[in-house]
Amino acid sequence: MKKIIQAIIPFWLGAKLRGAWQKFLGWFYKGNNYYCPLCQHSFRKMLPAGIKNEIFEKYHIIGGGYRLNALCPRCYSTDRDRLVFSYLKDFTHFLENQNKLLHIAPEGALRAYLSNSLKINYISGFKGADAFKGYYYQQHERHLDITHLPFENESFDVIICNHVLEHVSEDKSGMKELYRVLKPGGFAILQVPYAPELKLTIEDPSIQDPKLRLRKFGQKDHVRIYGQDYINRLQESGFSVELIYLYQKNPTYYDKIAINAEEPLFIARK
Numbered sequence: 001m002k003k004i005i006q007a008i009i010p011f012w013l014g015a016k017l018r019g020a021w022q023k024f025l026g027w028f029y030k031g032n033n034y035y036c037p038l039c040q041h042s043f044r045k046m047l048p049a050g051i052k053n054e055i056f057e058k059y060h061i062i063g064g065g066y067r068l069n070a071l072c073p074r075c076y077s078t079d080r081d082r083l084v085f086s087y088l089k090d091f092t093h094f095l096e097n098q099n100k101l102l103h104i105a106p107e108g109a110l111r112a113y114l115s116n117s118l119k120i121n122y123i124s125g126f127k128g129a130d131a132f133k134g135y136y137y138q139q140h141e142r143h144l145d146i147t148h149l150p151f152e153n154e155s156f157d158v159i160i161c162n163h164v165l166e167h168v169s170e171d172k173s174g175m176k177e178l179y180r181v182l183k184p185g186g187f188a189i190l191q192v193p194y195a196p197e198l199k200l201t202i203e204d205p206s207i208q209d210p211k212l213r214l215r216k217f218g219q220k221d222h223v224r225i226y227g228q229d230y231i232n233r234l235q236e237s238g239f240s241v242e243l244i245y246l247y248q249k250n251p252t253y254y255d256k257i258a259i260n261a262e263e264p265l266f267i268a269r270k
Ligand SMILES: [Zn+2]
Pocket: 036, 037, 038, 039, 040, 041, 072, 073, 074, 075, 076, 077
Protein backbone atom coordinates (compact mmCIF):
# COMPACT_ATOMS: atom_id res chain seq x y z
CA MET A 1 0.00 0.00 0.00
CA LYS A 2 2.80 2.38 1.01
CA LYS A 3 4.61 1.67 -2.27
CA ILE A 4 1.46 2.31 -4.32
CA ILE A 5 0.87 5.64 -2.56
CA GLN A 6 4.51 6.62 -3.14
CA ALA A 7 4.22 5.70 -6.83
CA ILE A 8 1.12 7.89 -7.27
CA ILE A 9 2.06 10.90 -5.14
CA PRO A 10 5.26 12.79 -6.02
CA PHE A 11 7.75 12.96 -3.16
CA TRP A 12 7.52 16.75 -2.72
CA LEU A 13 3.72 16.54 -2.39
CA GLY A 14 3.93 13.55 -0.03
CA ALA A 15 6.39 15.44 2.18
CA LYS A 16 4.06 18.48 2.24
CA LEU A 17 1.03 16.34 3.10
CA ARG A 18 2.94 14.58 5.84
CA GLY A 19 4.08 17.96 7.21
CA ALA A 20 0.48 19.20 7.24
CA TRP A 21 -0.70 15.99 8.94
CA GLN A 22 1.98 16.33 11.65
CA LYS A 23 0.97 19.95 12.23
CA PHE A 24 -2.62 18.82 12.65
CA LEU A 25 -1.58 16.07 15.10
CA GLY A 26 0.53 18.56 17.03
CA TRP A 27 -2.52 20.83 17.34
CA PHE A 28 -4.88 17.94 18.15
CA TYR A 29 -2.70 16.61 20.98
CA LYS A 30 -1.76 20.04 22.30
CA GLY A 31 -1.57 20.14 26.11
CA ASN A 32 0.70 20.48 29.10
CA ASN A 33 1.61 16.92 30.13
CA TYR A 34 4.54 16.38 27.78
CA TYR A 35 7.17 18.50 26.07
CA CYS A 36 9.34 17.69 23.07
CA PRO A 37 12.74 19.40 23.25
CA LEU A 38 13.30 18.82 19.52
CA CYS A 39 10.25 20.64 18.10
CA GLN A 40 9.73 22.59 21.35
CA HIS A 41 5.97 22.01 21.55
CA SER A 42 3.85 20.70 24.45
CA PHE A 43 1.25 17.95 24.31
CA ARG A 44 -1.43 16.25 26.40
CA LYS A 45 -0.03 12.89 25.28
CA MET A 46 2.71 11.33 23.19
CA LEU A 47 1.87 8.52 20.75
CA PRO A 48 2.85 4.85 20.97
CA ALA A 49 5.70 3.45 18.85
CA GLY A 50 7.59 0.21 18.23
CA ILE A 51 6.76 -3.37 17.41
CA LYS A 52 4.81 -5.71 19.72
CA ASN A 53 6.63 -8.98 20.27
CA GLU A 54 6.73 -11.19 23.37
CA ILE A 55 10.52 -11.58 23.00
CA PHE A 56 10.98 -8.01 24.23
CA GLU A 57 9.13 -8.84 27.46
CA LYS A 58 10.64 -12.30 27.82
CA TYR A 59 14.20 -10.97 27.93
CA HIS A 60 13.26 -7.57 29.39
CA ILE A 61 14.83 -5.81 26.43
CA ILE A 62 15.21 -2.10 27.08
CA GLY A 63 14.89 0.41 24.25
CA GLY A 64 13.07 -1.88 21.83
CA GLY A 65 9.57 -3.22 21.27
CA TYR A 66 6.25 -1.45 21.74
CA ARG A 67 6.33 1.67 23.91
CA LEU A 68 3.51 3.96 25.03
CA ASN A 69 4.24 7.69 25.13
CA ALA A 70 7.14 7.29 22.72
CA LEU A 71 6.41 9.34 19.60
CA CYS A 72 6.08 13.13 19.47
CA PRO A 73 2.84 13.88 17.56
CA ARG A 74 4.37 16.92 15.89
CA CYS A 75 7.96 16.07 14.84
CA TYR A 76 7.78 12.28 15.22
CA SER A 77 10.85 12.21 17.46
CA THR A 78 10.92 8.99 19.48
CA ASP A 79 11.84 8.49 23.14
CA ARG A 80 15.22 7.24 21.85
CA ASP A 81 15.82 10.39 19.79
CA ARG A 82 14.94 12.61 22.75
CA LEU A 83 17.29 10.63 25.00
CA VAL A 84 20.24 11.17 22.64
CA PHE A 85 19.33 14.81 22.03
CA SER A 86 18.90 15.55 25.75
CA TYR A 87 22.31 14.10 26.52
CA LEU A 88 23.95 16.27 23.85
CA LYS A 89 22.04 19.37 24.91
CA ASP A 90 22.02 19.04 28.70
CA PHE A 91 25.31 17.27 29.44
CA THR A 92 27.80 18.22 26.70
CA HIS A 93 28.89 21.38 24.87
CA PHE A 94 28.31 19.63 21.56
CA LEU A 95 25.64 22.04 20.28
CA GLU A 96 27.67 25.15 21.17
CA ASN A 97 30.97 24.20 19.55
CA GLN A 98 32.17 23.59 16.01
CA ASN A 99 31.95 19.82 15.68
CA LYS A 100 32.05 17.29 12.91
CA LEU A 101 29.27 14.76 13.36
CA LEU A 102 28.64 11.40 11.72
CA HIS A 103 24.97 10.41 12.07
CA ILE A 104 24.31 6.84 10.98
CA ALA A 105 20.78 5.90 9.84
CA PRO A 106 19.60 9.41 10.75
CA GLU A 107 16.28 9.70 12.51
CA GLY A 108 14.17 12.43 10.88
CA ALA A 109 13.62 14.74 13.85
CA LEU A 110 17.21 14.51 15.10
CA ARG A 111 18.51 14.98 11.58
CA ALA A 112 16.38 18.06 11.01
CA TYR A 113 17.66 19.71 14.19
CA LEU A 114 21.33 18.75 13.91
CA SER A 115 21.77 19.27 10.17
CA ASN A 116 20.29 22.77 10.48
CA SER A 117 22.70 23.78 13.22
CA LEU A 118 25.22 26.17 11.68
CA LYS A 119 27.98 25.03 14.00
CA ILE A 120 27.76 21.34 13.17
CA ASN A 121 29.53 19.89 10.15
CA TYR A 122 26.88 17.24 9.57
CA ILE A 123 27.42 14.00 7.63
CA SER A 124 24.89 11.18 7.52
CA GLY A 125 24.04 7.98 5.66
CA PHE A 126 23.00 4.38 6.04
CA LYS A 127 23.27 1.05 4.33
CA GLY A 128 20.84 0.56 1.47
CA ALA A 129 20.00 4.26 1.27
CA ASP A 130 19.49 3.91 -2.49
CA ALA A 131 16.60 1.51 -1.95
CA PHE A 132 14.90 3.70 0.67
CA LYS A 133 12.73 6.38 -0.87
CA GLY A 134 10.25 6.89 1.91
CA TYR A 135 9.46 9.95 3.99
CA TYR A 136 11.37 8.83 7.07
CA TYR A 137 14.80 9.18 5.47
CA GLN A 138 15.80 12.02 3.18
CA GLN A 139 15.56 11.26 -0.53
CA HIS A 140 19.24 11.69 -1.23
CA GLU A 141 20.77 10.08 1.84
CA ARG A 142 24.29 8.70 1.32
CA HIS A 143 24.89 4.94 1.22
CA LEU A 144 27.10 3.98 4.18
CA ASP A 145 28.18 0.53 5.29
CA ILE A 146 29.45 0.84 8.85
CA THR A 147 31.75 -2.15 8.36
CA HIS A 148 33.55 -0.20 5.57
CA LEU A 149 33.28 3.50 6.25
CA PRO A 150 34.60 5.74 3.44
CA PHE A 151 36.30 8.20 5.80
CA GLU A 152 39.87 8.93 6.90
CA ASN A 153 41.03 7.86 10.35
CA GLU A 154 40.06 10.30 13.12
CA SER A 155 37.54 12.28 11.05
CA PHE A 156 34.71 12.93 13.53
CA ASP A 157 34.27 14.57 16.94
CA VAL A 158 30.99 12.80 17.61
CA ILE A 159 29.17 9.81 16.14
CA ILE A 160 25.49 8.97 16.65
CA CYS A 161 24.62 5.38 15.82
CA ASN A 162 21.22 4.88 17.38
CA HIS A 163 19.75 1.36 17.24
CA VAL A 164 21.80 0.21 14.24
CA LEU A 165 24.29 -2.43 15.46
CA GLU A 166 21.55 -4.97 16.25
CA HIS A 167 20.90 -5.05 12.47
CA VAL A 168 24.55 -5.61 11.48
CA SER A 169 25.84 -9.18 11.12
CA GLU A 170 29.50 -8.14 11.45
CA ASP A 171 28.91 -5.84 14.39
CA LYS A 172 32.50 -6.07 15.66
CA SER A 173 33.81 -4.82 12.29
CA GLY A 174 31.30 -1.99 12.56
CA MET A 175 32.47 -1.06 16.06
CA LYS A 176 36.12 -1.06 14.93
CA GLU A 177 35.27 1.18 11.99
CA LEU A 178 33.40 3.61 14.25
CA TYR A 179 36.43 3.68 16.54
CA ARG A 180 38.80 4.25 13.62
CA VAL A 181 36.94 7.29 12.25
CA LEU A 182 36.41 8.89 15.67
CA LYS A 183 38.92 11.57 16.74
CA PRO A 184 40.88 10.96 19.96
CA GLY A 185 38.92 12.75 22.70
CA GLY A 186 35.69 12.26 20.76
CA PHE A 187 32.70 10.13 21.71
CA ALA A 188 30.12 7.93 20.05
CA ILE A 189 26.54 7.35 21.24
CA LEU A 190 25.96 3.69 20.43
CA GLN A 191 22.40 2.78 21.44
CA VAL A 192 21.03 -0.74 20.94
CA PRO A 193 18.09 -2.71 22.35
CA TYR A 194 19.70 -4.10 25.48
CA ALA A 195 18.79 -6.99 27.78
CA PRO A 196 20.65 -6.25 31.03
CA GLU A 197 19.64 -9.57 32.59
CA LEU A 198 21.33 -11.54 29.81
CA LYS A 199 24.97 -12.30 30.54
CA LEU A 200 25.72 -13.21 26.93
CA THR A 201 24.31 -11.87 23.70
CA ILE A 202 21.92 -14.21 21.89
CA GLU A 203 22.85 -14.58 18.24
CA ASP A 204 23.05 -17.20 15.56
CA PRO A 205 24.53 -16.15 12.19
CA SER A 206 22.93 -19.17 10.51
CA ILE A 207 19.48 -17.61 11.04
CA GLN A 208 18.84 -15.57 7.89
CA ASP A 209 15.10 -16.08 7.48
CA PRO A 210 13.22 -12.91 8.54
CA LYS A 211 10.42 -14.98 10.10
CA LEU A 212 12.89 -16.90 12.24
CA ARG A 213 14.65 -13.69 13.22
CA LEU A 214 11.31 -12.26 14.27
CA ARG A 215 10.69 -15.29 16.48
CA LYS A 216 14.21 -15.48 17.89
CA PHE A 217 15.27 -11.81 18.14
CA GLY A 218 11.93 -9.96 18.22
CA GLN A 219 12.21 -8.19 14.88
CA LYS A 220 12.63 -9.59 11.38
CA ASP A 221 15.63 -7.34 10.69
CA HIS A 222 17.41 -7.90 14.03
CA VAL A 223 20.31 -10.36 14.07
CA ARG A 224 20.84 -10.60 17.84
CA ILE A 225 19.73 -9.61 21.34
CA TYR A 226 22.53 -7.81 23.14
CA GLY A 227 23.28 -8.76 26.72
CA GLN A 228 25.82 -7.51 29.23
CA ASP A 229 28.73 -8.41 26.93
CA TYR A 230 27.72 -5.61 24.55
CA ILE A 231 29.95 -3.42 26.69
CA ASN A 232 32.86 -5.88 26.33
CA ARG A 233 32.47 -5.87 22.57
CA LEU A 234 32.76 -2.09 22.50
CA GLN A 235 35.79 -2.22 24.81
CA GLU A 236 37.46 -4.86 22.64
CA SER A 237 37.03 -2.49 19.70
CA GLY A 238 39.07 0.13 21.58
CA PHE A 239 36.40 2.28 23.25
CA SER A 240 36.17 3.13 26.90
CA VAL A 241 32.50 2.85 27.75
CA GLU A 242 30.33 4.74 30.19
CA LEU A 243 26.67 3.92 30.88
CA ILE A 244 24.67 7.00 31.78
CA TYR A 245 21.14 6.76 33.17
CA LEU A 246 19.91 10.19 32.20
CA TYR A 247 16.44 9.73 33.71
CA GLN A 248 17.83 9.40 37.23
CA LYS A 249 19.43 12.84 36.99
CA ASN A 250 16.09 14.66 36.78
CA PRO A 251 13.04 12.32 36.80
CA THR A 252 10.46 15.14 36.76
CA TYR A 253 11.87 16.74 33.64
CA TYR A 254 12.62 13.48 31.85
CA ASP A 255 9.09 12.23 32.57
CA LYS A 256 7.85 15.39 30.90
CA ILE A 257 9.89 14.78 27.74
CA ALA A 258 8.95 11.08 27.84
CA ILE A 259 12.25 9.23 27.68
CA ASN A 260 12.51 5.61 28.79
CA ALA A 261 13.44 5.67 32.51
CA GLU A 262 15.30 2.38 32.19
CA GLU A 263 17.31 3.09 29.05
CA PRO A 264 21.02 3.73 29.58
CA LEU A 265 23.09 5.82 27.21
CA PHE A 266 26.11 3.92 25.92
CA ILE A 267 28.79 6.59 25.63
CA ALA A 268 31.86 5.14 23.91
CA ARG A 269 34.95 7.35 24.13
CA LYS A 270 38.27 7.29 22.32
ZN1 LIG B 1 8.61 16.98 18.69
